[in-house]
Amino acid sequence: MAIHPHRPASAVAARQHSLREQNLALVAHAVMSSPEPVSRAEVALRTGLTRATVSTLVDRFILAGILAELPPLTTGGAGRPAVPLVPATRTVAGLGLQINPNYLAAALIDLSGTVIAESVKPGDYRGSDPAEVCSELRELAQMTIDSPSAAGMRVAGAYLAVPGLVEAGTGVLRVAPNLGWEQVPILDLLRIDTLVLPPTQWSTNPDYQTTPLWVMIGNDAKLAALAEVEAAGNDTFIYVACDQGIGGAIVVRGDLFAGGHGWSGEMGHVIVDPAGPECSCGARGCLEVYASKSALMAAAGLDPRAPISELTQLIDDGDARALEVMDQATKSLGAVLSDLINVFDVPTIIIGGELLELVPYIAEDLTAQLNYRVLSAPYVTPQIKASSVGLYPALVGAGREVLRRVIDDPALFL
DSSP states (O other): OOOOOOOOSOSSOOOSGGGHHHHHHHHHHHHHTOSSOBOHHHHHHHHOOOHHHHHHHHHHHHHTTSEEEOOOOOOSSSSOOOOOEEEOSSSEEEEEEEEETTEEEEEEEETTSOEEEEEEEEOOOTTOOHHHHHHHHHHHHHHHHTSGGGTTOEEEEEEEEESSEEETTTTEEEEETTTTEEEEOHHHHOOOEEOOSOGGGGGGOTTOOOEEOOEEEEEHHHHHHHHHHHHHOOOSEEEEEESSSEEEEEEETTEEOOOSSSOTTOGGGSBSOTTSOBOTTSOBSBTHHHHSHHHHHHHTTSOTTSOTHHHHHHHHTTOHHHHHHHHHHHHHHHHHHHHHHHHHOOOEEEEEEGGGGGHHHHHHHHHHHHHHHOTTTTTSOOEEEEOSSOSOHHHHHHHHHHHHHHHHSHHHHO
16 A cells, blocks of 8 residues: 655645745655556646646656656557556665564565565563663664665665654653653664665765664554554544553544644553552553553463463453453443543544454443443444554554655655
8 A cells, every 4th residue: 555645735836946845745745645546647737737847757756766657558549648657666665663562673664555574573671771672673673674675675764663752852752661761862872874775876876875864753552543544544533552551542534633742642541540550650540550461461360471362262261350351451441432532522443452352352342331431422333443454553654654754855855
């Protein structure tokens, strides 16, 4: 699936030479946002640019490996046949990176949305040293970039997904309770050197040297939610990321509701019971202590690091303790999600992460909870959906965010 750009600031063509960058973005948006391949003439019609201008800009995109041409359409009519334009494949890649309490991961994704290469390193990173973890992740990233399947591709940058509060302006990870990290200048620790030109251009750049890769950082649940927008076409929903902890995101008409500091969606730390067990964040009775994977596994008498399938097996066997644990988790999750729906008027819930396997077990009871608690339920029925992205949605979302930067501001990349 192609990378969808963010909404352009303006849909009106800029004709002054000084605004060439805006015209480049208009053309990139016109091609990337189209569900079907479009011709140069169609791009001109959608952007308001002249056909000659569009043709010149498209040629630049093709040369840079951002767009590609399909075989001409033969309609049998008079005139030159239209040549459809599509995102190029296996030319430009975004590097998605992820630090999770249970694993490190890296993936290269091309402009068509295809995962070209992926590496995952399991481990226990709770209470770990940030510098050591970043060193491990750097090696994993370099191995992914250097993999045979990625040969000749140009890496546009990297986006790191982390389970915590990220300060957008500085890239500082303020707190990640499930890692045990606070005030970590993570971008200073993570430096990835790579050639950003494909081998075919080395001969024309004899003095080009290894350069630090552009890297950004974001919350893993928000990046996972953006991947969900791409995958399923859902544009208004509450995303629940259930892993070691519980994160989330609110998406309205395809855009994230970020909040004042970009820290919205921390539903794992909504209080279910003020007198409940202590959470990793220091408060008591947070949703995480009732419905995260680690909490569920421990309460059922299982190793928190074991696969969730061990819990589903107990449920299938009718184990009384496991059933009681799931009942408590469903009630807690239902109470928090009902509050969110009542406040934000977003009645679609998408559940992802390691608890994806539990959706069939909780969907009916959770829907009943929402129908009981949500004021608007008699008029708009709340829906529970399973994520359609796969095991590593934040990793996919991170790689795609890099490529959106290419589409939103192609002049920087060209």
